[in-house]
Amino acid sequence: MAQEVPATASAASAKVPMDSIAAVLRRERGRAGLSLTEVARRAGVAKSTLSQLESGNGNPSLETLWALCVTLDVPPSRLLDPPRPRVQVIRADEGVTLASAQADYQAAMLSASPPGARRDIYRLSAEPGAVRASDPHMPGVVEHVLLASGRARVGLAAEPVELRPGDYVAYPGDLPHLFEALEPSTRAVLISEHN
Amino acid sequence: MAQEVPATASAASAKVPMDSIAAVLRRERGRAGLSLTEVARRAGVAKSTLSQLESGNGNPSLETLWALCVTLDVPPSRLLDPPRPRVQVIRADEGVTLASAQADYQAAMLSASPPGARRDIYRLSAEPGAVRASDPHMPGVVEHVLLASGRARVGLAAEPVELRPGDYVAYPGDLPHLFEALEPSTRAVLISEHN
DNA sequence: AGGCTGCGTTCGTCAAACCGAACACACACC
DNA sequence: GGTGTGTGTTCGGTTTGACGAACGCAGCCT
Numbered sequence: 001m002a003q004e005v006p007a008t009a010s011a012a013s014a015k016v017p018m019d020s021i022a023a024v025l026r027r028e029r030g031r032a033g034l035s036l037t038e039v040a041r042r043a044g045v046a047k048s049t050l051s052q053l054e055s056g057n058g059n060p061s062l063e064t065l066w067a068l069c070v071t072l073d074v075p076p077s078r079l080l081d082p083p084r085p086r087v088q089v090i091r092a093d094e095g096v097t098l099a100s101a102q103a104d105y106q107a108a109m110l111s112a113s114p115p116g117a118r119r120d121i122y123r124l125s126a127e128p129g130a131v132r133a134s135d136p137h138m139p140g141v142v143e144h145v146l147l148a149s150g151r152a153r154v155g156l157a158a159e160p161v162e163l164r165p166g167d168y169v170a171y172p173g174d175l176p177h178l179f180e181a182l183e184p185s186t187r188a189v190l191i192s193e194h195n
Numbered sequence: 196m197a198q199e200v201p202a203t204a205s206a207a208s209a210k211v212p213m214d215s216i217a218a219v220l221r222r223e224r225g226r227a228g229l230s231l232t233e234v235a236r237r238a239g240v241a242k243s244t245l246s247q248l249e250s251g252n253g254n255p256s257l258e259t260l261w262a263l264c265v266t267l268d269v270p271p272s273r274l275l276d277p278p279r280p281r282v283q284v285i286r287a288d289e290g291v292t293l294a295s296a297q298a299d300y301q302a303a304m305l306s307a308s309p310p311g312a313r314r315d316i317y318r319l320s321a322e323p324g325a326v327r328a329s330d331p332h333m334p335g336v337v338e339h340v341l342l343a344s345g346r347a348r349v350g351l352a353a354e355p356v357e358l359r360p361g362d363y364v365a366y367p368g369d370l371p372h373l374f375e376a377l378e379p380s381t382r383a384v385l386i387s388e389h390n
Numbered sequence: 391a392g393g394c395t396g397c398g399t400t401c402g403t404c405a406a407a408c409c410g411a412a413c414a415c416a417c418a419c420c
Numbered sequence: 421g422g423t424g425t426g427t428g429t430t431c432g433g434t435t436t437g438a439c440g441a442a443c444g445c446a447g448c449c450t
Binding site for chain 2: 436437438439440441
């Protein structure tokens, strides 16, 4: 078929990682110590269906996939998001510093969640005086902030919390929120988690 | 059709959150500022299909779903994992401190990933003198460490890295790794990400 | 007005995913 | 050995999801 390029459609890009899914399916089933027959029975799918899926063939319906996830107690994400480990160091003066309206607020992205994504990790440096207000991000985002040094008012704009070093706060990022340094050289870690 | 209940199958448990998926689909399309027709065209699916999906009907095939995710630039996880926001504060002296062999090493769990899980967030406090060596966790775990204060040797046991305040390192957690404070009152944030 | 181009929805048709049964194989038990 | 129960695979038949065309509607231009 000559490796056809999707000329018309723009995207069409990444095909569904059926092999990967099949592998996970097999592995998780083994981990649970269940037979294909048993899993199929519990999930309420024909074992023929499961058999084909585990051999990497087919194009399962969401219902089928979901039933299997529930049965195997696997978050659907694990089936679809492929894993990839590695080692990476970013020095204090490194990191892609994000554009910031205020000069006394710096955010360095340390770990951007690659496509197939979940969380970004930022290092924040802020000086007192200016309030860093963030507009709501997309729904489902949760932000975690751990204050490393200094002092800051953090959290939902509606109900900010004053943090001292070591304090931790988590709040929904899809609501207006802020970060205001109360002392010089206030530093924090921000984890933005897009579920 | 009589709303037949799958009496035989044991599970039948959590149904597929089609309404939620539909909502996300609609919302993300709006966010991208694209028409239903356009998205359907780019994704290579019939617009009738997309229309039905966006109205919460149907049971899409993985291929279809995937194509839409790619087109809308949405990690499949976002479609399937339901969101749940909330606010939570943990003070510096709070948090469930984990049992630790060494007295000069403390780890407080700040945010345990709930079932359907992805990441745990810890606050580390360590004093110099003892090396905190961790046995490998399960495969696919990635640990992120950001040093808040002090100085530490962190990372894979095979190739540790010396971190100063603000430095960041990420490494696979399924290999032997360590955390060794080099200065008094060394503090860090540890994010354990189980993919 | 009239025609046109975009939108999103609804309607038949066809291919394919799902199912159940039949199958080949392995192992334990009588 | 024969029989039984387990495994995972392959085979027709049926349900159903995806497709394309037709539809109703709104805005815009001639």
